[in-house]
Amino acid sequence: MGSDRKRDFANETLAARRRRAASVLEILRRTYPDARCELNWSTPLELAVAAILSAQCTDKRVNEVTPPLFKKYRTAADWAAVPLPVLETEIRSTGFFRNKAKNIHALTAILAEEYGGRLPDDFDTLTQLPGIGRKTANLLVATVFGKPGLVVDTHFIRLTGRLGFSDETDPVKIEFAMREIVPEKDWTAWSHAMVFHGRRCCFARKPECARCPISAHCRFYATPPKKKLQS
Ligand code: SF4
Numbered sequence: 001m002g003s004d005r006k007r008d009f010a011n012e013t014l015a016a017r018r019r020r021a022a023s024v025l026e027i028l029r030r031t032y033p034d035a036r037c038e039l040n041w042s043t044p045l046e047l048a049v050a051a052i053l054s055a056q057c058t059d060k061r062v063n064e065v066t067p068p069l070f071k072k073y074r075t076a077a078d079w080a081a082v083p084l085p086v087l088e089t090e091i092r093s094t095g096f097f098r099n100k101a102k103n104i105h106a107l108t109a110i111l112a113e114e115y116g117g118r119l120p121d122d123f124d125t126l127t128q129l130p131g132i133g134r135k136t137a138n139l140l141v142a143t144v145f146g147k148p149g150l151v152v153d154t155h156f157i158r159l160t161g162r163l164g165f166s167d168e169t170d171p172v173k174i175e176f177a178m179r180e181i182v183p184e185k186d187w188t189a190w191s192h193a194m195v196f197h198g199r200r201c202c203f204a205r206k207p208e209c210a211r212c213p214i215s216a217h218c219r220f221y222a223t224p225p226k227k228k229l230q231s
Helices: 002-010 014-031 044-053 059-072 076-081 084-094 097-114 123-127 134-143 154-163 171-181 184-200
Strands: none
Touching: 014 171, 014 184, 044 059, 044 076, 044 097, 044 134, 059 084, 076 097, 084 097, 123 134, 134 171, 134 184, 154 171, 154 184, 171 184
């Protein structure tokens, strides 16, 4: 059975891969009906700041750090006016605080000076701004502006490989591979589903395959047990 399934995965056509992705999403939508971005925010600017803080940090920690900051700094100009050492101290517990503070400063200064304090809603413009790469730009367009976005974070990358949708390791290549497999209208839902499943079942070190609702669609699960966790 295991080797049969393995052969199936190896010879899978694009059409079959798309059908499998649709099945995965259907199951995960049912499993996690409340799947969403787990960073707390109430304005586009707050989500941009929270997203910068979330690099190499848990959403939980970011959500602990941001409430007093969001209360104190309400506009892009407010953020840009905070002395850098003060901001560094305030966000220290999120890690990589010097770089993050520098990015928040640079981003909010540009927003205040060139964009009337507002976050642009366009993906290409967003990626030109300090501290905002493709992942964050996709998160912003998907979460704040209701446009489709594939948010390729660590969970997305891990699950894409385990499920057997792409063996790429580069996030941009993975994003473009998944654009071919998941319909655009489902990009945002797919992204949230990957993160939720990665955080609740398909853990990095020890995925809980025995209770996983999408195991029938997973290449990792079909691999003989002795090979599991080696790659
Ligand atoms: S079967 Fe295991 S590896 Fe595959 S998605 Fe589920 S938890 Fe992850």
